[in-house]
Amino acid sequence: MSHFAEIDENNIVLRVIVAEQEFIDTGAVGDPSKWIQTSYNTRGGIHYGQDGQPDSGIALRKNYAGIGYTYDSTLDAFIPPKPYNSWLLNSTAGQWEPPTPMPTDPSTLWTWDEETVSWKEYTAPDPNTP
Numbered sequence: 001m002s003h004f005a006e007i008d009e010n011n012i013v014l015r016v017i018v019a020e021q022e023f024i025d026t027g028a029v030g031d032p033s034k035w036i037q038t039s040y041n042t043r044g045g046i047h048y049g050q051d052g053q054p055d056s057g058i059a060l061r062k063n064y065a066g067i068g069y070t071y072d073s074t075l076d077a078f079i080p081p082k083p084y085n086s087w088l089l090n091s092t093a094g095q096w097e098p099p100t101p102m103p104t105d106p107s108t109l110w111t112w113d114e115e116t117v118s119w120k121e122y123t124a125p126d127p128n129t130p
Contacts, residue, residue: 004035005065005078013069013078038065038078044093045077062094084114 004024006014016038017029024035039060041048047057062077063069069078077094087096102110102119109122 003038003040003064005038005069005071006030006035007071008034011071011073013065013067013071015067016065036061036065036071036078038063040064044095046093084112086114086117 001018001020003016004019005016006029008014019029021037023029024032026032029035037060039047039058041057042059042062042064045059045062046054047059049055049057061071062075063080065071065078066080068081070081071077072079072094075091075094077091079089079094080096082089082096084096084098086099088099089095090097098112098119099117100119110119111122112118113120
């Protein structure tokens with residue numbers, strides 16, 4: 001069994017199913033050209049084994065398709081929705097990246113601030129403040 005993503009006329013993923021290629025090819029779920037195989041084990045252009053570690057498997061279409069993802073036929077990739085207008089597509093990984101890398105201070109949590117196009121230290125809300 002394989003995973004297949006159905007795309008609409010704008011190449012947006014509508015749903016993902018588990019099926020045999022023959023089932024897709026028969027048109028049992030609609031136009032076969034609207035169904036594209038995706039790999040559950042592929043993220044960021046890397047194939048991962050059952051242990052969660054990168055392995056020598058084929059990284060199919062950069063990312064496992066998800067509802068709302070876009071299929072880019074030029075890159076042959078499923079691209080997740082863009083999280084912020086300022087972020088840029090890494091076409092090798094099929095992932096959106098911030099224009100500046102996140103700081104690496106492990107003792108601090110960071111959040112992206114689109115207004116300033118920069119990382120800000122995350123401060124948890126005070127539960128006692130209404």
